[in-house]
Amino acid sequence: MNRISYITLLLIGQPGPPHVSSPRSGAVARETMRIGLMWKVQAQFAGYALAVEEVAGLELCARSPTASPLEDLLAGRVEFATVSPAQLLGAGRRAREVAFIALFMTRSPVVLVGSKSRKGERLSDLTSARVGVWPGEDLEVRAMLATAGVSLEQVDFVPVEEGFDEFIAGELDLLQATTYNELPALSSRVPDQSDLVVHRPASSGVDVAKDGLVASIKLFGERPHLVDAVVGAAVRGWRRAIEDGEAAVDAVCRLESSLSVSEQQQQLAEIVKLIDPSRSLGRPDRAEFERAARVFAAIGQEVDANEAVIEPGPRERALDA
Incomplete structure (x- = not known):
């Protein structure tokens, strides 16, 4: 599958991303909630795989061959999407339709x-x-x-x-x-x-943060409790992935049984290196958007770091869970 640009035009009417997970036990939310992934299910998303086992109705959607996770979110095909600060800034004014609610990888792979x-x-x-x-x-x-x-x-x-x-x-x-x-x-x-x-x-000197989590502004107004549930589960999932890699890889392989356990263990070890232990896990930071804007400037492109909506506000208790 090709890696498709995150800033290509939205294709109206295209099919949504494939669902690759099913609801698990440990109910927190009862409605179906989908997270659009940057790529296929693998240890790169181990924290979310563990969150699936906590939040009933939460599903992970492998990246569509015809749209980015952000495009799927804007089209209503998923409720959440994994997006980096740089990718969100690259979307320009469309970025104002979503809120950046959590950041896990503060280093670029x-x-x-x-x-x-x-x-x-x-x-x-x-x-x-x-x-x-x-x-x-x-x-x-x-x-x-x-x-x-x-x-x-x-x-x-x-x-x-x-x-x-x-x-x-x-x-x-x-x-x-x-x-x-x-x-x-x-x-x-x-x-x-x-x-x-x-x-x-x-x-x-051009390192930028990577995987973060975004949701639509509309979702905040309509179902804030579900946003809290998913963000809290994601934070707890990533914390557990850092502390218990074996459990995290098991969760990933339960969702995608064709994966090699040893390869996923190696991948998770590299993923953990991208998470800064000195920072509050999951907490979004405006400074990461400013850093991304400076890297855009290095290639002669101007972006406005303030275009991004960062929403830790009501999510504070979820991030501290």
């Missing part, structure tokens, strides 16, 4: 993988390159190149799918990847791991 033998070890030495990216989700990649002094006009950004065969075949000079998914798989496939060079956003 995105990396840019290159081959030393093809383009060297330093981005600053590049004069041109073919870079495989996920359109609409490649902010950190573009920012790393820009801050290294590379003219983005000299870069051929090539949309890629989930795999990395084009990079291995030498058709791409650099490839966007995540620390928890593509990078481990790629490292196991290349003939010479020592030839790989991994560029990280934090090293270039």
Whole structure:
């Protein structure tokens, strides 16, 4: 399945995302509530998988091949969606239709993988390159190149799918990847791991927060108790995922039985590294939107950090649960 841009135009009348979970025991809410995921069910969303077992009627929806989670939320196909601060800002004025209600990953998992033998070890030495990216989700990649002094006009950004065969075949000079998914798989496939060079956003000062949770403004007015229930369960789920990885992976694999337990354990270990233990788990922060706006500025795009609606207010008791 292709990774589809988070800021493509909404396709009216398209089918909703597939439901990949069913209600569990431990009832808190009785109505069906769906969380649209950035990708398929995997350990990346372990905290939400545990929340499903607490909140009756809560479902996780794998990403649709034709729309982003934010688009599905705006179209009413899901009640919640996993969205990053940068992705929300990239939506412009449409961002005002939703509220950012929880943030878990305060560090970016995105990396840019290159081959030393093809383009060297330093981005600053590049004069041109073919870079495989996920359109609409490649902010950190573009920012790393820009801050290294590379003219983005000299870069051929090539949309890629989930795999990395084009990079291995030498058709791409650099490839966007995540620390928890593509990078481990790629490292196991290349003939010479020592030839790989991994560029990280934090090293270039362009790290941004990732997975957060959003809901529609309308939902707040109509069913605030359900918002509280889902946010509280998500916070407790992520706390448990951090403390008990085995239980978290078991919950993920109960929802998607085809997954490898060992691979999901490795993925969760990388996911936990993206969660800052010094911060209040789940609490949204305006500073993360300001940080994302600065990274947009690094690639010559202006966004307004104040476009995003951050709603911890009535959710305070849920976040402190």
